[in-house]
Amino acid sequence: MSNKNILKDNVGKKAADLIKDGQIVGLGTGSTTHYFIRHLGERIKNEDLNILGIPTSYQSLIIAREAGINTTTLDEYDIDIAVDGADEVNQNLDLIKGGGAAHTLEKLVDSSAKEFVVIVDDSKMVRDLGEFPVPVEIIPEALRVVKKSLIDMGGKPELRMGVQKDGPVITDNGNFILDTKFEKIRNPQKLEKELNILPGVLENGIFTDLVDKVIVGSPSGIKEIDREDLI
Numbered sequence: 001m002s003n004k005n006i007l008k009d010n011v012g013k014k015a016a017d018l019i020k021d022g023q024i025v026g027l028g029t030g031s032t033t034h035y036f037i038r039h040l041g042e043r044i045k046n047e048d049l050n051i052l053g054i055p056t057s058y059q060s061l062i063i064a065r066e067a068g069i070n071t072t073t074l075d076e077y078d079i080d081i082a083v084d085g086a087d088e089v090n091q092n093l094d095l096i097k098g099g100g101a102a103h104t105l106e107k108l109v110d111s112s113a114k115e116f117v118v119i120v121d122d123s124k125m126v127r128d129l130g131e132f133p134v135p136v137e138i139i140p141e142a143l144r145v146v147k148k149s150l151i152d153m154g155g156k157p158e159l160r161m162g163v164q165k166d167g168p169v170i171t172d173n174g175n176f177i178l179d180t181k182f183e184k185i186r187n188p189q190k191l192e193k194e195l196n197i198l199p200g201v202l203e204n205g206i207f208t209d210l211v212d213k214v215i216v217g218s219p220s221g222i223k224e225i226d227r228e229d230l231i
């Protein structure tokens with residue numbers, strides 16, 4: 001396992017150990033949550049726990065099934081705790097997410113949870129958000145219009161293209177992603193709201209005022225940052 005994957009494995013296990021019997025658990029998307037889901041599956045098997053997962057993507061649904069976690073939906077249950085990864089985390093615990101193009105359902109699931117825990121390696125911790133472009137999910141018909149609005153707002157939008165597919169990435173919801181670079185995002189709350197009122201935009205990857213705890217893995221160990229401890 002690479003050093004980075006060891007860190008992801010460590011934080012995934014730490015988060016899996018937080019889950020209590022009987023809980024409904026939001027299952028985030030990405031390579032770090034992959035470890036979380038696998039560790040949670042092992043705990044369910046070894047300790048005979050009664051836990052249901054609510055996936056945030058087809059990817060997390062498939063990994064949950066492989067890990068032996070039964071799944072349900074937000075229509076059926078409220079979520080006790082959601083665990084998800086992030087692309088950037090600032091000192092106020094605001095996030096950029098959506099590197100896996102799953103941020104729309106992730107925001108719905110993560111914001112619905114009574115407790116939201118983020119797991120990252122230390123390379124994701126930043127002073128100001130914005131080095132990572134903000135993923136903006138748009139309906140395909142809105143491409144030209146929203147692109148222009150994002151440029152007018154000072155962004156540099158790029159249509160996300162497939163790696164093993166010709167043409168644009170199509171999200172789990174059948175939409176496009178405009179990865180939009182903004183230089184140093186000083187007011188993430190404001191930008192999050194401004195992006196979401198553009199007609200044709202479904203959701204953007206800025207997550208503010210949602211996170212309760214961040215578990216950060218580094219070569220020197222695991223650190224937990226709780227919102228209630230922020231000054």
Ligand SMILES: O=C(CO)[C@H](O)[C@H](O)COP(=O)(O)O
Nearest residue numbers: 030031032085098099100102
């Ligand atoms: O937001 C996400 C998917 O939409 C991921 O949580 C985020 O991209 C981090 O992924 P990884 O753990 O693979 O670095």
